[in-house]
Amino acid sequence: MKLYPISENHLYQKAYKNGRRASSRSVTVYVLRDRAAAKLKKQDPAGRMINRVGISASKKIGGAVERNRAKRVIREALRQIDREYDVKKGWLVVIAARYHATVLKMQDVYRDLLYCLGKAEMLNERSDAPQGRTED
């Protein structure tokens, strides 16, 4: 999956204010239905629905090295989840890193993120979902 980043600040504000929220010890996830999803689908050369994702790591969790590390780990976890599960499309997803995201291993962040996405009702039921990983 290619990541489509959110660059507009007001979209972050909307997601924080109006989005569904789910948090764990390493990440907090905000999701909000993307009003521009249809337009983006039309613009997309492949004509697919996409999620726009923004990963936020504040200065609270550390310096530039720690913030980058948190973002990379979260991005990698999200990539694996997207490959192994059926994530709903057409949403704004904002993931805010918390302090533990800088310390934990990717597998731990993966579990946290999966839990949060499930709680935010972003996962479609898929019969082969949990076992899909092994079949690959």
Next chain:
RNA sequence: CGAGCGGGCGGGACUGCCGCGCGCCGGACGUCGAAAGGCGCCGGCGUGAGGAAAGUCCGGGCUCCACAGGACAGGAUAACGGAUAACGUCCGCCGGAGGCGACUCCCGGGAAAGUGCAACAGAAAUAGACUACCCAAGACGGCGGCACGUCCGCCGGACGGUACAGAUGGAAAGGCGAGGUAAAAGCUCACCGGCACGGCAGGCGACUGCGUGCAAAUGUAAACCCUAUCCGGAGCAACACCGUAUGCGGAGUCGCGCCGCCCGUUUUCCGACGGCAGGCGCGGUGCCGGUCCGGCAUAUCCGCAGGUGGCACGGGCUUUUCAGCCCGAAGACGCGCGGCAACGCGCGCCGCAGACAGAUGGCAGUCACGCGCCUUGUGCGUGAAACGUCGCUGGUAAUUCCGUUUUCGGUAUCUCCAGUCUUGAACGACGGCAUUCACGCCAGCGCGUACAGAACCCGGCUUACAAGCCCGCUCACUUG
């Protein structure tokens, strides 16, 4: 070996799978398009963080503001000589301070232009006279004398003279000695110290040594200040271009006075009122990012939202034009030469990441290094203890030989007992698939591998930094 001083290196490595940014190539794919091509997708190749990328403290390049005006304000620097594109950086050197020394220092204009401040203590704080010392001269008072005067002698206090002594203080207007005096004082002299010099010698110079002269001079300039030198301001969120048809926000299309054209209302006219293009003056506003002077502009302008460039070395040439070639460059590396050094010159060679929610990663494994465990080990080594054998010491019984009448003494062999780490004495050698302990090594297991992420680009400074390694020098000792 020990204790230090100065400088440098280093910044984990590899493999597999899955990914990311940028560039190039390929594609029979998707989409937009008339096409060229754009955007995407798939595949391949190349490339992709630091010594500090950090702090943003200095200096430059570059960009714009009016190519940068005048004055003031403000800021920075501060011995001297050099290096450099430049610097507050670097090198050398001078004086001072610290250290036995290697060496170090966020030590370095002016307090004989002015203003200020100097707590406490102390008699006194930048000048004075409290205690103290002194009556030689002068003044005053008292007493006495006679030759009675503008006289002489004695005494007094301190009007007066002095600043030697006085426990303080960072500092008491040089120190110490001699002379000198009524008492004293650089008042005079010798030595030492200080300051000055258009004096001599050395050095490019700061300065040093010598000489001559002088007696004025407490500290503080990280108090104001003065002197010299330098600095226009802001920064890539600069700035340029394309879109600005659009959205949002802000300021405004102006105020007063005078002149005056024209129009309207009213009016018989004069005149009054209103409108309006223009001119002049004053003001306002904006810009010339501190202020003033001076200048420009005055109707639309400014800011924020998008994209491209800046910008990933620069420039030029060319029918290989998504390419090729050439030249240059405060840049990196190597060699040579010059210089004590910073550094310079010449030659060779390289010429190297680039986003805009921000790429350079995730996971697994192997190895390296460090630390811990080592009651994880049929592991290895060393040491100690224990054990065994031999030796040795003491005792003991028997036997041989010698001395001896015998008791007994000596000597050698040997039995048994006790001992062989501190004693009365011995206090050593060897051994092990075997016991215990300690240390080290090798495996094994576990943990750790720092500080930290380019954002226009260079030169410095400062700060952060795990383990490890190297070079030069100093002091102390000669075996703990």
